Amino acid sequence: MGDAEFLHQTVLLHETIDLLQVHSGGIYVDGTMGGGGHTRALLEASAPDGLVIAVDQDQVAMDHAKGWGEPWMERLRLVKGNFRDLSAHLEQLGILKVDGIVCDLGVSSPQLDRGERGFSYQHEAHLDMRMDEFGDITAMDLVNHSDATELTKIFRDYGEEKWAARVAERITLERKKKPIETTTELVEIIKAAIPAAARRTGPHPARRIFQALRIAVNDELGALEKLLADLPDCLKQSGRIAVISFHSLEDRIVKKAFQLEATDCICPPHLPKCVCGHVARLKVVTRKPILPSEDEVVANPRARSAKLRVAERL
Ligand SMILES: C[S@@+](CC[C@H](N)C(=O)[O-])C[C@H]1O[C@@H](n2cnc3c(N)ncnc32)[C@H](O)[C@@H]1O
Numbered sequence: 001m002g003d004a005e006f007l008h009q010t011v012l013l014h015e016t017i018d019l020l021q022v023h024s025g026g027i028y029v030d031g032t033m034g035g036g037g038h039t040r041a042l043l044e045a046s047a048p049d050g051l052v053i054a055v056d057q058d059q060v061a062m063d064h065a066k067g068w069g070e071p072w073m074e075r076l077r078l079v080k081g082n083f084r085d086l087s088a089h090l091e092q093l094g095i096l097k098v099d100g101i102v103c104d105l106g107v108s109s110p111q112l113d114r115g116e117r118g119f120s121y122q123h124e125a126h127l128d129m130r131m132d133e134f135g136d137i138t139a140m141d142l143v144n145h146s147d148a149t150e151l152t153k154i155f156r157d158y159g160e161e162k163w164a165a166r167v168a169e170r171i172t173l174e175r176k177k178k179p180i181e182t183t184t185e186l187v188e189i190i191k192a193a194i195p196a197a198a199r200r201t202g203p204h205p206a207r208r209i210f211q212a213l214r215i216a217v218n219d220e221l222g223a224l225e226k227l228l229a230d231l232p233d234c235l236k237q238s239g240r241i242a243v244i245s246f247h248s249l250e251d252r253i254v255k256k257a258f259q260l261e262a263t264d265c266i267c268p269p270h271l272p273k274c275v276c277g278h279v280a281r282l283k284v285v286t287r288k289p290i291l292p293s294e295d296e297v298v299a300n301p302r303a304r305s306a307k308l309r310v311a312e313r314l
Helices: 013-020 037-045 059-068 083-092 109-113 139-145 148-159 164-177 183-193 207-217 220-234 248-261 294-299 301-305
Strands: 027-030 051-056 076-080 098-104 235-245 282-284 307-313
Touching: 013 037, 013 098, 013 235, 013 307, 027 037, 037 051, 037 098, 051 059, 051 083, 059 076, 059 109, 083 098, 083 220, 098 220, 139 148, 139 164, 139 207, 148 164, 148 207, 164 183, 183 207, 207 220, 220 235, 220 248, 235 248, 248 282, 248 307, 294 301
Parallel strands: 027 051, 027 098, 051 076, 098 235
Antiparallel strands: 235 307, 282 307
């Protein structure tokens, strides 16, 4: 696949590379390679002898990287896998710790634009939504087999959908007639479930439900939590992590994990003396998240909700 077919505009590129303090000879991980925008910037900034490990669970991104990555192969390691298993990926490469990690969360533009992946409510496709083609659960499984309570929770928690319960009820009714198999069928069910007046304003009525299903199918928050828990063991002293999130739930998880790891004692305040023995392993570099500039948002509207947080290993 050529560049023309894999168009993903990288978000907060310079801010990320600057804050990671990338230097020659360092070892860096891009946990979400996608179109390779951050990966290439890491390769350039760590020239002439830095090593970059680029991870993605999507085979299409991997295949694409074999093309653009060709001139870099001496210093680039491609890993098809999930960033939740970062420690294991590093171990397989014989690497103990790294100087920097970047994760630019969520989906790439090609994942949304290639209708057949089932991520988009604008393209007719099977309800798949797996970033990893070998993932256990598809959106079709969730929609047809989760009970109404589970579906409501997914739509409410991951999509912040006001009409979560109504959509869930409607799904459970419709699937009694026949399994719900395509994006178009699901869009019609969502439209029928949400009152007409509510559909007339705001974004497409299916947007939040599709986002929620995608997050659930790929266990996106679980993967992020696991990465953040393992992180201090993977970073060298003064090594940095940069996370770009697009969703308030993701940003909250990153903020809380950084705060926890930047705190010495985490005992309840009423205890007279520390019994937890917790020792800070990170320093928060960005007290407030870094947001894209107005120019970037104009050039790339997808950057609108991006938030970058950075922490450093003590
Ligand atoms: C927003 S895109 C990254 C774009 C990239 N920074 C660029 O400039 O082209 C996110 C990518 O991360 C991948 N991804 C998301 N979650 C992942 C995870 N837990 N493990 C590995 N890859 C993941 C997706 O498949 C997608 O290709």
